[in-house]
Amino acid sequence: MNNQSKIVSRKSKIVILGGGESGVGTAILAKKKGFQVFVSDYGKIKEKYKQVLINNEIAWEDEGHSEEKIFSADVVMKSPGIPDKAPIVKKLREVGIKVISEIEFASKYTEATIVGITGSNGKTTTASLTFELLKNGGLNVALGGNIGKSFAEQVSEEKYENFVLELSSFQLDGIEDFAPHIAVLTNLSPDHLDRYDYKYENYIASKFRITMNQTEADYFIYDADDVEIEKWLSKNTIKAQLLPFSVKKELKQGAFKKDNQIVIKINNTEFNMPIATIGIQGEHNVKNAMAASTVATLLKIRKQTIRESLEGFQGVEHRLEKVLKINNVMYINDSKATNVNATFFALDSMENPTVWIVGGVDKGNDYSELLPLVNEKVKAIICLGIDNQKIINAFGNVVDTIVETDSMQAAIKVAYRLAERNNTVLLSPACASFDLFENYEDRGRQFKEAVRNL
Structure with missing residues (x-):
């Protein structure tokens, strides 16, 4: 300046x-x-x-x-x-x-290398994991944006050379010149449509703002299995170098799955790691690990450090977090699932009959994609919200037991009564939390507290 x-x-x-x-x-x-x-x-x-x-x-x-x-x-x-x-x-x-937005304002006052991570789901896990990889690799790095301490306040401290920022579409809506050196788009699914005139294409355009100011010297990492991302890329040009990741196809450049291993190829370097040794399991987490490892590889973190960090990472609070086992019933806190797609991952990973706690502020949800999973895995639904009619209409013909509650304590008492040995009680609301709670963290903590008080 x-x-x-x-x-x-x-x-x-x-x-x-x-x-x-x-x-x-x-x-x-x-x-x-x-x-x-x-x-x-x-x-x-x-x-x-x-x-x-x-x-x-x-x-x-x-x-x-x-x-x-x-x-x-x-x-x-x-x-x-x-x-x-x-x-x-x-x-x-x-x-x-x-x-x-804060991101736009603060970025003008730092020379740090910025990694920006957005997406409908997985961005907190990917950002937290990326931060761990870079920190363990010896970089002077801070985590901020939509998570933890504000980016602007950390910029004011003038002590970080690298930032990993989790970015929501709302933060990206308020940028003009902001350009991360490395941008990550984890995936796309309808979310926050109430803020985008109920038009999915407006929300998608908002997410892609993360790359709009990038140059040929920057990188854009994205899910090549995501139909909407591929569709957008086929119609629009991006200046940044593209590094896709995929669990379905082998790629010349980027990250992919081969023989139950993650393979990362960037320029002339190659990195392999067995999927079975990753600390967080499930296909969506394999993708999160691919995205984070691609960032770490670009920033020259040692392969051994990446492997050790992936093995040791235990996930983030409120995301499929195992709380307690009581009478052989596992209670799982997935309060961070504030949209249908996130809940899809959660239900998909359930192996036992499940009592599912769902509901809150609906942001224009379409529950139809959950029907096959609910039919297969859910034995009872506990609605936790002010207005539960849409949930009752969606699943009334599929699940025999649907109970309405309006507090976490009540929901957990009902769950305790309905769950039998070897069942799972899953809080995965598919909705925002603002009708009964301050935010999804408050909702998750109340869940954990109510379970511990049983």
Whole structure:
């Protein structure tokens, strides 16, 4: 950044909409870079974030927006949870004030190598695994984005040479120049359609924004078995070098499955690892491992380190997490399954008759693809949501026992009553959590607590 633009930014006003992790992180970075900062939240800011703002002497308000202050901004950072349709966002755009995401803002202030990971499912596991591989390989690396500590706050610390960022479509909607050196697209399935006018193609376009500013010197890693990804790539050109992964076909370049091994071929290097030794099992996890290992290979991590890291990785919290076995019934927390496709993976991996806890805020779900699995594996359904009618309509003819509950404690009590020896109780909601819980983590933790209290 030249001195001229630094001087301009000293006078620049940034307004941050949303006082959560991403908003407060952006506020800290913006203040450090000489902006006048104002944080405005339509809801209530959590006490821990209020304290950070007060300690950093950053102006804020909550439970409403002061439009006069907001419309005096040079630029606005919108937290990912606020939809583009929100009246304040629409007004800002109408008057020509730039609205960006935290990712866009923070990326301007770091020279670090960025690995950006998006996808409908698997992005948290892939991001966490990639972070482990790079950290174990001795790189100075941080994990952020849609997971853990905010990217902006970590940029403000000025101590990382590499970032692994889990990126949601909402974060990508707010980028203009952001360009990761390595982009990963794990897969596509309909999700968050309520934010995309119920048009799947809008959501797909949003995911592909991850590569829009990449150059020939960058890399795009993607699932070559995914029909929608292949379809998009056949109609659009990408500048980045393409590195596909597949469990169905052998590839000249990229990662694939051969003789029960993962094989990674990039330029003239080749890496092999037996699938049976990977710490997280299931076909979707083989793909997550392929994507992460491809990133690690590009960043010159030793093959032995990649193998050892894949063997030792135990997965992430709230993703098919085994909680407890009680009376020979296994309780599994898959609260992170906030869409149908994620729940498909979960049900597909069940080996015993399953009591399935499902429901929450439906984002335009089509449950029909679950019907064969539910028919084969599910003995009872426990609905956990305010409005369960769609679930009851979808599975009423397939499952004899469907019970409605409106709290986690009630759901677990019913599950305990319905499950017999050698059954599984699976929380895999296929929905967002906001009707009864703060977020999917809160839902998962309440599940674990209720199980431990049985």
